[in-house]
Amino acid sequence: MRSVVLLSGGIDPVSGRSAPPRGEIAAIGLALSAGGAVGGLHVGLPAAALGQAAGHGLGQIACLRGVGDPVAILAAHLSAAPPDLVLAGSRACGGEDSGMLPYLLAERLGWPLLAGVMAIGAGADGWLPVTIGLPLGARQDARIRLPCILCAHDAAPAPPFVFDRARRVAMHTVAVADAETIAPLEGTERPYRARPRLIGSAAPAGGGRVLDNPDPAEAARVLLDHLRALGMLGA
Amino acid sequence: MTGRPRRDPRAERARCLVPGGARPRLARAGRDGMAIAPDAGPREPVMIRVETPVFWVAAVVEAPNGRLDRWARQTLGAARVLAGADGGVVALLAGRDAGEAVGEAGADRVVWLDTAIGPDAMPGVMLAALAPFAPRHVVLAETPAGGDWARRLAARSGWPIQTGIEMLSARQAIRPVGAVRRERAAVPARVLTLPIDRVAPYGGTRREGRPCPPPDVPAMAARMQVGPVMAAQAAGIPLAEAPFVMAAGQGVVDFESFHTLSRLMGATEGASRVVCDAGLMPRAAQVGASGTVLDARCYLAFGIAGAPQHLQGLGKVEHVVAVNTDLHAAIVARAGLSIIADAQAVMPALIALLRGEG
Numbered sequence A: 001m002r003s004v005v006l007l008s009g010g011i012d013p014v015s016g017r018s019a020p021p022r023g024e025i026a027a028i029g030l031a032l033s034a035g036g037a038v039g040g041l042h043v044g045l046p047a048a049a050l051g052q053a054a055g056h057g058l059g060q061i062a063c064l065r066g067v068g069d070p071v072a073i074l075a076a077h078l079s080a081a082p083p084d085l086v087l088a089g090s091r092a093c094g095g096e097d098s099g100m101l102p103y104l105l106a107e108r109l110g111w112p113l114l115a116g117v118m119a120i121g122a123g124a125d126g127w128l129p130v131t132i133g134l135p136l137g138a139r140q141d142a143r144i145r146l147p148c149i150l151c152a153h154d155a156a157p158a159p160p161f162v163f164d165r166a167r168r169v170a171m172h173t174v175a176v177a178d179a180e181t182i183a184p185l186e187g188t189e190r191p192y193r194a195r196p197r198l199i200g201s202a203a204p205a206g207g208g209r210v211l212d213n214p215d216p217a218e219a220a221r222v223l224l225d226h227l228r229a230l231g232m233l234g235a
Numbered sequence B: 001m002t003g004r005p006r007r008d009p010r011a012e013r014a015r016c017l018v019p020g021g022a023r024p025r026l027a028r029a030g031r032d033g034m035a036i037a038p039d040a041g042p043r044e045p046v047m048i049r050v051e052t053p054v055f056w057v058a059a060v061v062e063a064p065n066g067r068l069d070r071w072a073r074q075t076l077g078a079a080r081v082l083a084g085a086d087g088g089v090v091a092l093l094a095g096r097d098a099g100e101a102v103g104e105a106g107a108d109r110v111v112w113l114d115t116a117i118g119p120d121a122m123p124g125v126m127l128a129a130l131a132p133f134a135p136r137h138v139v140l141a142e143t144p145a146g147g148d149w150a151r152r153l154a155a156r157s158g159w160p161i162q163t164g165i166e167m168l169s170a171r172q173a174i175r176p177v178g179a180v181r182r183e184r185a186a187v188p189a190r191v192l193t194l195p196i197d198r199v200a201p202y203g204g205t206r207r208e209g210r211p212c213p214p215p216d217v218p219a220m221a222a223r224m225q226v227g228p229v230m231a232a233q234a235a236g237i238p239l240a241e242a243p244f245v246m247a248a249g250q251g252v253v254d255f256e257s258f259h260t261l262s263r264l265m266g267a268t269e270g271a272s273r274v275v276c277d278a279g280l281m282p283r284a285a286q287v288g289a290s291g292t293v294l295d296a297r298c299y300l301a302f303g304i305a306g307a308p309q310h311l312q313g314l315g316k317v318e319h320v321v322a323v324n325t326d327l328h329a330a331i332v333a334r335a336g337l338s339i340i341a342d343a344q345a346v347m348p349a350l351i352a353l354l355r356g357e358g
Ligand SMILES: Cc1cc2nc3c(=O)[nH]c(=O)nc-3n(C[C@H](O)[C@H](O)[C@H](O)COP(=O)(O)OP(=O)(O)OC[C@H]3O[C@@H](n4cnc5c(N)ncnc54)[C@H](O)[C@@H]3O)c2cc1C
Pocket: B248, B249, B250, B251, B252, B271, B272, B273, B274, B275, B286, B287, B288, B289, B290, B291, B292, B302, B303, B304, B305, B306, B307, B308, B309, B310, B313, B323, B324, B325, B326, B329, B341, B342, B343, B344
């Protein structure tokens, strides 16, 4: 099985220093668990965050140098020598951060895509079993036809960082044909302004119901009725 | 002389006057109140019916068990914001039929989508369902499923998409970019995704929510098979992901009952820092600023005071239930139900009740 992990570079949201997004580290972990050759792929010049990502288990990273739509550049490069598996994080961190790239790439390559992948199993007959992570700890088993694109769940296990691997990674630049240009983004960009979320829905307005010093049996009954009404006790 | 007609303030005021009610009430919607429709009468259940709106706005809402949660209502609210006075809202209801609730939440039409077809077929089905409406915008919640569908839809249709909108009006959508260090304000795109608690749900008069025939499912080669959702086993769920957490604080001394109760209720165990410091519960169970921040739907706290550092761990929890001897504990102010009683008495009573029931 040959896997390629898409790397976006990226910055840390708090410090602003270069750091790989959490999901891409999880994607490296998934690629390693699939076994076989694993390489990184990045559109653009070698960046500091790529080395840090490599520290989590990548031996080599190819940087595609070309002008234009990164989706088109990636699609051209991947269809020239298709790997079995392309892995990505849920979204970049430091760019447009929309999480659209894997979807656009899947559409262009005509490959199937699954997002929120927690673990992958052993592939057989051109199919790969995967486990999808859902909210509240729920899981879903799925099978997907190879070759495919998988987006790692942010909470998928992250392989440990080894400084020596980050130092030794082989980064090579590949000059590729220019692709079509993308339309400039609409609107204006400016520093982020935190806006308060709507309130009132999370906490009960003016406090909730209070039972002062009830009989224990009475308290237990009210409590269970309340939990049942919230759907927490299955019935 | 200009050719402008002379204003008649008295007549304008009379047009703005809303009929009914003891005190005069003026509603100045247009410049001169021409746009005001006469009220149907006080306190009569009314419903807004739209036949052919100028344009449509679609909202894809998830109702896995036939109930619209607040995120789904906010998604419909966002669609109403974009629809304004002239547009209609069509809800693509993914999941089970939610009945009249969809109309109350602001939908003029409802199209039911079968989610069992799997994510790969979703964009084709959504496009088939949207085609008769040619919506100006499609709004989805940035949930794992909704966010996935939105991106599949945008990739398939080529429609521009803006994700994670934090502020929305009919003319502008603001979303964070650049690792949430910058933001971009632009005209709302064709596809929009909405995080929770950013746009208010629709609070106006009930809408019709007329059911429309479901779309045909386009045939496609099976490229993936998705199995059933497996709910997590309470004990095995990491605290950060658990849906139902039951926690012990200093007020709990009877830990045997506590563990028995958590098993009976299917709740994941948590604790306050003092309890973990004392070695009565493992450190991994600590809830709060220096422990785990929960993603639970319900939090049941026994003998926990609700220190700020502890409450920080309850970030997104919707329902808090407290059992505490102190009526003035901070947790009581955060709780939807508080039982002012000894935890050591309430826990055995709960166990007895649960065992007695089966
Ligand atoms: C830097 C810092 C970080 C911290 N981080 C955390 C954190 O991550 N998580 C955390 O939990 N704390 C944290 N704390 C500690 C926090 O400030 C509180 O001390 C702690 O949460 C209090 O725990 P408690 O509510 O269990 O105990 P207490 O404050 O002792 O409260 C016990 C409560 O139980 C009630 N009670 C007593 N007897 C009974 C009974 N028989 N039946 C029912 N109720 C009874 C009392 O009325 C009281 O409300 C932090 C503190 C600091 C300084």
